Amino acid sequence: MINQIKEGLFISLNAIFANKMRSFLTTLGIVIGVCSVVLMSTAIKGVDNSFQQGISSLGSDVLYIDKFAWFGNEEFWKMRNRPNITFEDYLRFKSLAKLPIAIAPEAITVRNVKFRDRTAESIFITGSTNEFLATTNFTFKSGRFFNEIESDGGRDVAVLGYDIAENLFPNLDPVGMTVKIGGHSYYVIGVLKKQGSTLLGSYNPDKQVYVPIKSLFRHFGLNWRSIIIVVRAPNSQLLEETKIEAEQIMRQIRRLKAYEPANFSINQQEGLTKIYEQTVGVIQIGGLLITGLSLFVGAIGIMNIMFVSVKERTREIGIRKAIGATRKVIMTQFLLEASIISLIGGLIGLFFAIVLSYVVNQFIPTSVQISAVILAIFISFFTGIISGLAPAYTAAKLDPVESLRYE
Numbered sequence: 287m288i289n290q291i292k293e294g295l296f297i298s299l300n301a302i303f304a305n306k307m308r309s310f311l312t313t314l315g316i317v318i319g320v321c322s323v324v325l326m327s328t329a330i331k332g333v334d335n336s337f338q339q340g341i342s343s344l345g346s347d348v349l350y351i352d353k354f355a356w357f358g359n360e361e362f363w364k365m366r367n368r369p370n371i372t373f374e375d376y377l378r379f380k381s382l383a384k385l386p387i388a389i390a391p392e393a394i395t396v397r398n399v400k401f402r403d404r405t406a407e408s409i410f411i412t413g414s415t416n417e418f419l420a421t422t423n424f425t426f427k428s429g430r431f432f433n434e435i436e437s438d439g440g441r442d443v444a445v446l447g448y449d450i451a452e453n454l455f456p457n458l459d460p461v462g463m464t465v466k467i468g469g470h471s472y473y474v475i476g477v478l479k480k481q482g483s484t485l486l487g488s489y490n491p492d493k494q495v496y497v498p499i500k501s502l503f504r505h506f507g508l509n510w511r512s513i514i515i516v517v518r519a520p521n522s523q524l525l526e527e528t529k530i531e532a533e534q535i536m537r538q539i540r541r542l543k544a545y546e547p548a549n550f551s552i553n554q555q556e557g558l559t560k561i562y563e564q565t566v567g568v569i570q571i572g573g574l575l576i577t578g579l580s581l582f583v584g585a586i587g588i589m590n591i592m593f594v595s596v597k598e599r600t601r602e603i604g605i606r607k608a609i610g611a612t613r614k615v616i617m618t619q620f621l622l623e624a625s626i627i628s629l630i631g632g633l634i635g636l637f638f639a640i641v642l643s644y645v646v647n648q649f650i651p652t653s654v655q656i657s658a659v660i661l662a663i664f665i666s667f668f669t670g671i672i673s674g675l676a677p678a679y680t681a682a683k684l685d686p687v688e689s690l691r692y693e
Contacts, residue, residue, distance in 0.1 A: 313631025315584020316669060319577050320635030320662045321642070326573035327661070328643045332652035346555060347522045348421055349529055350392075351379070351515040351536060355551035368549040370512035373499070375539055379515055382535045385528045388420035392514040393499055395506050397468035401454040409450060410494045411467060413502030414516075421518040424491065427451070429461040429476030432498055436475075440500030444472040448480040449492040470505045472497060525554075581665065584631065585673035592624050592677035600684065607686035617682040624674025625667055632666020 350356070354365045376391040383389060393413040399406045412418075416437040424431070432443050444465060451460045460474045472495075480492055499513075519528035529552055536550050596603070603616060636659060643652040 313584065313588075313627055313634065315580050315582075315587050316628050316631030316666055317584075317635040317638065319580030319584055319669075320632045320666055321639045322573060322580055323577040323665065324636055324639035324658050324662045325642055325646070326570070326577070327658040328639070328652045328654045329646060330570065330573075331655055331658075332643075332647070347519045347525050348555065349517040349519070349525070349532055350553040351517065351532060352551050352553055353512040356553040360551075365551070369540070370510075371515060371550065373503075373513060375536075376513065376515050378539050379532075379535055382538070383517070383531060385520065385524060385531050386517045387520050388417050388516075388518040390414045390418035390421050390516045391499055392418065392516050393502055393511065394514075395468075395502065397506070398466075399450060399454065399495055400466040401460075401463065404454045406450050406453050410489070411502065411506075412494050412496050413499035414496065415499060418496070418516065421516045422491075423481075425479045425481065427477045427479045428459055429474070431476055431496070437498045437500070440498050440504055442470065442472045442501050442505075443475045443498065445476040445478065445496040446474060447490070447492040447494045447496075448478050449490075450495055451477045467495065467497070468506060472501075529554075581669055584628070585669050588624055588627055588670065588673040589676060591627075592620060592674055593680070595623070596620065596677050596681045596684075599681075603681055603684050604686045604688070607684070613682040616684075617678040620678035620681050621671060621674045624677065625670035628666045628670025628673065629663070632662055632669075635666070636662045 351371065353368050353371055354362075373391060376389075380389045391414055395411050395413075396408050397411050399409050399411075414437075416432055416434045419431040427448065429445070431445055432441065435441075436443050444467065446454075446460055446465075454460065454465065455463065460477050463474050464471050465474060466472075478491055517528065517532055519525040532552055533548065536552075537548065540549060542548065606616065639662070640654055643654055646652050
């Protein structure tokens with residue numbers, strides 16, 4: 287039996303290589319399908335890793351008390367009419383809150399950042415206090431965050447995000463250098479390690495600069511704008527309890543009666559995660575539809591070519607049956623042939639997917655997974671088996687006498 291299978295495999299390979307162009311064109315659907323599924327898998331995994339890294343750098347147990355709701359169906363014009371959250375509100379909140387392990391204000395402006403002849407345009411400048419570091423999971427490439435003395439004194443010091451440092455100081459360590467932020471000189475004391483996500487856009491820590499909030503107010507006059515109060519719970523289990531306390535304190539600060547709606551919002555990263563998961567879900571469905579359609583077209587192509595092959599080799603099948611080949615052996619031979627054609631298409635598609643993933647990685651992060659490679663091989667082999675069943679069965683049931691007479 288093993289010898290017969292070997293012989294069938296040898297005949298199948300000869301048939302494939304005897305019709306190279308036909309075999310290649312037959313596999314195009316499989317190539318596109320496998321390339322699509324692997325490329326989609328690597329892109330989604332890469333983006334997911336980047337997103338999770340970005341989220342973890344901000345902290346999953348953090349609340350953001352803001353004038354505006356980041357997610358939901360609240361009308362913007364109603365939120366715009368809410369009173370601003372002031373620095374004084376932050377100080378009162380900090381004095382009343384018991385559960386949080388860290389509380390920090392956050393004010394943001396957009397300015398150009400310059401070093402010599404290099405400029406990073408429209409950069410988010412975040413002003414806060416020294417306690418802001420404790421509300422994040424930031425790690426440093428070099429230097430440090432500003433301390434309590436620098437924070438309370440509103441010193442002109444800055445911490446650069448990774449991308450900003452790479453842009454302005456491609457061959458230098460920025461720590462100890464002076465940059466211009468909106469025309470004002472700031473002494474660089476730290477550079478963050480790369481930790482953001484491309485999906486966070488301008489809110490990506492890698493694309494921001496952090497300065498003491500009092501310095502931000504002094505230079506850019508933003509103390510009339512609403513700020514954000516960043517609150518970190520002791521752990522994720524106490525996040526909801528911390529949120530309840532935060533809402534009660536804010537209502538107390540705002541002197542809201544029990545029946546009055548809140549004129550502030552408490553935002554969580556959970557909303558961003560839900561939007562991300564919904565977006566990825568839509569991409570996955572679209573990718574699966576493209577993959578399924580490509581594989582279906584490829585399977586139909588293989589089936590048609592195999593029927594043609596059976597027709598062309600009818601006499602060969604009759605001879606093999608006449609010298610003792612069983613239906614099972616003939617069926618196995620044509621199934622192997624269909625599977626090999628499909629597998630070759632799968633391997634070509636896998637090669638293109640890996641090459642393209644490196645190209646795509648220049649724009650969005652990708653991550654080639656062993657599981658995706660195994661899945662691609664399995665899909666292509668399984669598609670070959672399915673598409674070869676009908677032709678193989680047709681070949682197996684041919685009458686040897688009639689086959690020998692076939693011209």
